[in-house]
Amino acid sequence: MKASPYAFISPFFIFFGAFSLVPLLYTAWYSLHNVQLADLDNQTWAGLDNYQNLFSSDFFWNSLWVTLLIGVISTVPQLIMAIGLAHLLNYKLRGSTVWRVVMLTPYATSVAAATLVFVLLYSWDGGMINWLLDFVGVDPINWRESDWGSKFAVSTIVIWRWTGYNALIYLAAMQAIPADLYESASLDGANRWQQFRHVTVPQLRPTILFTVVVSTIGATQLFGEPLLFGGVSGSKGGSDHQYQTLGLYMYDQGWVIGNLGKASAIAWSMFLILLLIAVINLLVSRRLRKSQ
Amino acid sequence: MRTNTRRSRRLVAFAAIAALTTGLLAGCAEDSDDGSSNSDGGSDGSGSGKTTLSVGTFGVFGYKQAGLYDEYMKLNPDVTIKENVTTRTDVYWPKTLTRLQAGAGTDDIQAIEIGNVAEAVQTQGDKFVDLGKEVDKSQWLDWKNAQATTEDGKLIGLGTDIGPMAVCYRKDLFEKAGLETDRTKLAEQWKGDWGKYVDLGKEYMKKAPSGTKYVDSASSVYNAVLNGESERYYDDGGDVVWDKSSGVKNAWDVAMEVATSDMSAKLKQFDKPWDQAYANGTFATVACPAWMIGYIQEKSGAAGKGKWDVAAAPTAANWGGAFIGVPTASKNQKEAIKLAKWLTAPEQQAKVFAKQASFPSTPSAYSTLKPADATTAYFSDAPITQIFSDSAKTIPTQIFGVKDQPINTALTDIGILQVEQKGKSPEEGWDAATEEIKDVLGQ
Numbered sequence: 001m002k003a004s005p006y007a008f009i010s011p012f013f014i015f016f017g018a019f020s021l022v023p024l025l026y027t028a029w030y031s032l033h034n035v036q037l038a039d040l041d042n043q044t045w046a047g048l049d050n051y052q053n054l055f056s057s058d059f060f061w062n063s064l065w066v067t068l069l070i071g072v073i074s075t076v077p078q079l080i081m082a083i084g085l086a087h088l089l090n091y092k093l094r095g096s097t098v099w100r101v102v103m104l105t106p107y108a109t110s111v112a113a114a115t116l117v118f119v120l121l122y123s124w125d126g127g128m129i130n131w132l133l134d135f136v137g138v139d140p141i142n143w144r145e146s147d148w149g150s151k152f153a154v155s156t157i158v159i160w161r162w163t164g165y166n167a168l169i170y171l172a173a174m175q176a177i178p179a180d181l182y183e184s185a186s187l188d189g190a191n192r193w194q195q196f197r198h199v200t201v202p203q204l205r206p207t208i209l210f211t212v213v214v215s216t217i218g219a220t221q222l223f224g225e226p227l228l229f230g231g232v233s234g235s236k237g238g239s240d241h242q243y244q245t246l247g248l249y250m251y252d253q254g255w256v257i258g259n260l261g262k263a264s265a266i267a268w269s270m271f272l273i274l275l276l277i278a279v280i281n282l283l284v285s286r287r288l289r290k291s292q
Numbered sequence: 293m294r295t296n297t298r299r300s301r302r303l304v305a306f307a308a309i310a311a312l313t314t315g316l317l318a319g320c321a322e323d324s325d326d327g328s329s330n331s332d333g334g335s336d337g338s339g340s341g342k343t344t345l346s347v348g349t350f351g352v353f354g355y356k357q358a359g360l361y362d363e364y365m366k367l368n369p370d371v372t373i374k375e376n377v378t379t380r381t382d383v384y385w386p387k388t389l390t391r392l393q394a395g396a397g398t399d400d401i402q403a404i405e406i407g408n409v410a411e412a413v414q415t416q417g418d419k420f421v422d423l424g425k426e427v428d429k430s431q432w433l434d435w436k437n438a439q440a441t442t443e444d445g446k447l448i449g450l451g452t453d454i455g456p457m458a459v460c461y462r463k464d465l466f467e468k469a470g471l472e473t474d475r476t477k478l479a480e481q482w483k484g485d486w487g488k489y490v491d492l493g494k495e496y497m498k499k500a501p502s503g504t505k506y507v508d509s510a511s512s513v514y515n516a517v518l519n520g521e522s523e524r525y526y527d528d529g530g531d532v533v534w535d536k537s538s539g540v541k542n543a544w545d546v547a548m549e550v551a552t553s554d555m556s557a558k559l560k561q562f563d564k565p566w567d568q569a570y571a572n573g574t575f576a577t578v579a580c581p582a583w584m585i586g587y588i589q590e591k592s593g594a595a596g597k598g599k600w601d602v603a604a605a606p607t608a609a610n611w612g613g614a615f616i617g618v619p620t621a622s623k624n625q626k627e628a629i630k631l632a633k634w635l636t637a638p639e640q641q642a643k644v645f646a647k648q649a650s651f652p653s654t655p656s657a658y659s660t661l662k663p664a665d666a667t668t669a670y671f672s673d674a675p676i677t678q679i680f681s682d683s684a685k686t687i688p689t690q691i692f693g694v695k696d697q698p699i700n701t702a703l704t705d706i707g708i709l710q711v712e713q714k715g716k717s718p719e720e721g722w723d724a725a726t727e728e729i730k731d732v733l734g735q
Contacts, residue, residue, distance in 0.1 A: 037386060038415040038694070040393045059731055123565055124558075145713040231563045233701050239709035240724070255386045257698045257732050 024271075030264035037258035050265035060266070062241050063249040064273075066151070070226075070245065071219030074155035079211055082163050083204070086170035087196060100171070103164035111224035115157055119229060122153045144230070150243045157225045162218070166211050173207040174200060205288060213281050220274055223247035246270050343627050344372045348399035350384040353377070353452075353614075358647035360640055364631060371627060381405050391621075392419040398619040400628040401635075404449050406439065406613045407700075410692035412449070413442050414530070420448035421618040426629050431638065435689040436653045440615050449615030450636040451653035453644065455581030456683035457516060457609040459489070460588060463601045463672060465576040468501040475674060479604040486517045486546045486606045489577075493555040496576060506555035508566065508575045510712045511704040514547035516579030518700075519690070520609030525700070526693030532733060534699055535726065544703070544722070551712040551721075558712050560705075567591045573599070581611040582651035582680045585663075589670050602674040608686040613653065651680050658684075695732055702728035 031050055033043040054060045089099055106114065121128045122143040130140040143149045177200065185195050201208075222245045227234045229243065235252040237244025244252070246266065254263030347355070353375075355361060361373040376399055378384035385408050391397040393416075404412050412420070424447035429437055436451040459478075466473045471492065472481060482488040490513070493506035500506070507513060518524060521539025526532055534540055550556050557575040559566045569575055570591035580588065580602070588600060616636065618628045634640060638660075641652035645661050652658070658681040668676070693699075707725030710716045716724075 036415075038389055038411050040390070053734070057731065058727070119564065125565055126568065142713055145709070232560050233705045236701070236705055239706050239714060256382065256701075257695070258386075259734060262734070 027264045027267050030261055031268050033261050035259075035261040035264070037254070037260050040260075043261075046261060050262050051269070053262060054265050054269065059241060059244075059249060060269075063237070063244050063246045066237070066241070066243060067220060067222065067245045067247075070151050070155055070158075070222060070243065071216065073151060074158040075212070075215045075219055077155075078159045078163050079166060079208070079215065081159070082166035082211070083170050083201075083208075085163065085167040086174055087200065089167065089171050090174045100168065103167050105164070106161045107165040109161065111161070112228055114161055115225050115228040118153065118157045118160075119231065122229075145238060145240075145242070147240070147242045150229075150238055154222075154226050154229055154243050157229070158219075158222065162215070166215070169211060170204060170207060173204050177203045206285075209281070209285055209288070213277075216277055216281075217274060220270060220277070221247055223251070227251070246273075342370055342372060343624055344374060345401065345624055345628055345631055346374045346376055346399040347401045347403075347616075347631075348376045348378075348384075348388065349403040350378050350381045350405065352648065353403065354644040354648045354650050355635060358640075358643045360635060360643065364634060371631070373631070381407070389416070392416050392619055395419075395621045398621045400618065400622040400624050401616050401632050402619055403452070404440075404615045404617055406455075406615075406692070407697040409439050409449065409615055410526075410696055411694045412617070413440060414694055417442040417444075417446055417448060419620055420446075421620055421622075421625055421629065422446040423448070423450055423618065423629065423632070427633055431654045431656065433653055433655060433684070433687075435687065436613070438689060439692065440617075449617035450632055452614045452616055452636055453583065453612075453641070453650035454653045454684060454687075455519075455583055455610050455612035456651055456680045456687065457519065457579055457581045457605045457611050458602050458676075458679050458683065459577055459605050460580035460584070460600055460602050460671070461577040462573060462575075462596075462599055464599045465501055465504055465573070466496070469496045469499045469576070471496060473601070475601055475603040482606045483604075484606060486513065487549075489513075489606050490546060490549050490553075490555075493550070493577075494553065497553070497555050500576075503574060505557040505575045506577060507550060508557050508569065508578050509559050509561060510547045510551035510556050511708050512561055512579055513550050514543045514704055514708055515611060515700075516605065516609060517543035517546050517607075519611045520605070520607035520688070522688040522690060524690055524692065525696055526691050528691055530693060532693065532695070532699075534703075534729065540703070544707075544718075547708055548711065548718040548721075551708055552718065556712060560709070570596070579605060579609075579611075582645075582649050582676075583612055585649040585667060585671070585676065589667060597670050598672055600670060601672040602676050602679055604679050605683065608683045608688070610684075610687045610690070613651075649676070651684065655681075655685070698732045699729055702732060 030043075032046060032048070034046045034049070035043050085103065089096065089103070093099060122130075124130065124140060124142045124144065127143070129143070133140065141149050143153045181199050181203070182195055185199050190198065226237055226243045226245055226248055230237060233256075235244075235248050235256050237248045237252075241249075247270075250263050250266040250270070253259050253266060347361075349355070356375055361375065365371055365373055378387065384403075385405065388398070388402055389411075392402075424441070424445065427447075427450065429447065432451045433454070436454060437447060440449040440451070441447050459482075461478070463473045472478050482492060496506040518539055521537075521542060523533075523537045523539040525534040525537060525540065557569055559569055559575075570588060571593055573592070573596065578584070578588075585602075588596070592600065616632050618625055618632055622628050636654070638652060638654040638657035641650075641654055642657045642660050642662075644650045645652055645657075646664055649663060649667060652661070658677070661677045661681070663676055668674070703725045706728045707721040710724050711718055711721040
């Protein structure tokens with residue numbers, strides 16, 4: 001009698017166990033060993049050597065810093081723009097469905113396809129962006145090799161893909177805000193901007209928190225965009241590792257260099273960083289709830 | 293009654309879940325990536341009498357393109373061949389490594405690229421069938437066999453193509469720049485020394501047609517020089533000696549001369565802009581191994597026809613090439629060995645050459661080689677067979693090591709790129725590469 005609900009949810013847990021939990025624990029085991037891709041069966045105990053090696057490596061701190069920077073310059077403008085767009089879409093518009101679908105198309109595009117187009121746009125020689133810059137008298141920028149240019153370029157790909165998605169989430173939340181709040185605000189003499197600031201944004205707070213968390217997780221795991229942006233040997237993230245995110249560093253160590261033990265240590269460090277973010281998020285959201 | 297239907301309904305639900313779960317799990321156990329499924333078909337060669345052989349390759353191997361599979365299947369009606377292609381070697385090789393070690397999921401024949409062969413020989417020797425007993429080894433160039441031979445004398449792969457090197461150049465651009473355009477005289481000018489090739493670049497830049505550069509990149513010059521040196525990153529004892537290697541120093545110095553001058557188009561090979569530069573004709577020379585001939589033809593397109601020419605390189609060098617081996621995990625070893633022998637026989641190698649100019653590793657084929665007419669016409673009737681076979685016969689034996697490829701990437705895509713594209717000094721580039729290689733070697 002009581003077994004059926006468990007049976008119904010069991011496929012998820014079987015899969016989670018087989019493809020998430022076991023690999024997760026196995027990765028932890030790997031991270032404490034010296035494991036080479038070409039010699040998987042010969043694992044020698046390394047204790048915390050891999051972690052020690054990692055934390056004393058400039059490449060690791062660089063990739064952490066790069067991940068953080070790209071995370072900030074892609075997430076912040078993305079969410080601000082998303083709120084703005086959602087606000088506009090919330091007005092009575094002709095063909096509102098069309099606009100909403102258009103918003104979601106970048107999200108439905110594959111990372112590979114989107115990135116390849118951006119690579120062409122950002123091409124050093126003959127790319128459209130440098131061509132436009134030329135009109136305003138700016139010298140062509142070597143987007144891929146410049147320190148800030150490359151981070152900016154990668155961020156724009158992320159922004160392009162995710163802004164519409166977040167805008168739709170905000171829009172859904174905005175439509176759930178009771179109309180009488182706006183009514184009474186306008187009775188009190190609040191203009192559109194004031195309504196937005198004092199009614200919409202406070203009402204959206206839980207949603208904003210949700211999108212911040214989701215975007216932060218996404219930013220920490222950023223991988224496909226910088227890898228493909230780099231083209232040949234993209235896992236290096238540029239000749240100076242100027243856009244080598246944690247994900248790329250892990251891939252480079254594990255699959256290009258073949259040092260799986262160290263790659264596993266990076267994977268677990270990323271996992272711990274995400275846990276840390278989750279804890280911070282929990283504390284902040286508690287604060288917010290109390291202040292309301 | 294009621295409980296009965298409820299029970300049967302529940303049974304149906306359970307059955308559905310069970311079917312779903314096992315089905316999905318089974319789907320994972322099967323080799324299902326790349327949409328390739330070759331676990332079907334008679335696997336032991338008995339029974340129905342039909343054998344399905346799978347061949348795992350990367351890039352454009354040319355076997356299918358030259359019609360070799362079809363030909364073999366016609367000769368052996370009881371054999372079906374399937375090719376599983378992975379475009380990029382850097383994706384192909386890690387995948388193959390894990391499958392070899394798991395002893396499952398490998399193809400019956402597995403291609404090995406030259407950059408990975410040392411790793412295969414040193415770490416996967418027992419995962420491949422010893423082909424030395426199956427073939428007449430003297431068919432192949434000695435150094436080619438040596439690269440695929442383990443310490444205890446096992447031959448784990450049969451040589452497919454090699455990459456003897458020449459210099460491909462744009463005759464029309466050379467003429468405009470006031471340089472020699474005759475291929476033999478040019479080869480004479482830079483014979484024996486890549487430094488002279490760079491000197492000619494300086495001449496070129498003095499009168500360069502607008503919008504053009506002398507060479508595609510400093511890294512390509514680096515690779516060209518290094519591949520003609522007998523000492524690379526490892527010594528014959530298997531120790532890493534990259535920072536003391538005379539070959540590396542030589543190649544680095546020449547590359548630095550290119551990187552710090554204005555003669556490079558500052559491209560990255562096999563990147564989109566590199567392809568576009570071929571189409572637009574914005575660089576005048578490129579060090580071209582035989583397999584690049586087809587690539588140039590494709591990317592330069594109709595506009596480049598008759599403008600390209602081929603001259604002998606300053607030093608004989610080999611860049612690229614591959615092997616095919618039979619994993620011990622193959623269930624059709626006998627048939628697979630037969631196919632591998634056939635595919636790498638001189639006659640078949642000559643056919644692949646005729647199709648896409650992949651150069652044979654079996655010298656007896658050289659006298660019979662005939663490139664496609666279109667290729668000859670494209671490269672101004674240059675005697676490419678002659679040029680490449682001359683180079684092939686004098687290539688030095690090179691020692692490759694386990695981490696050869698990541699070390700090379702560190703030098704070209706970190707060190708040289710920093711100097712060439714970020715304007716850093718050669719010392720800074722060298723230091724950055726050093727740091728990177730330390731990381732690669734786990735030091």
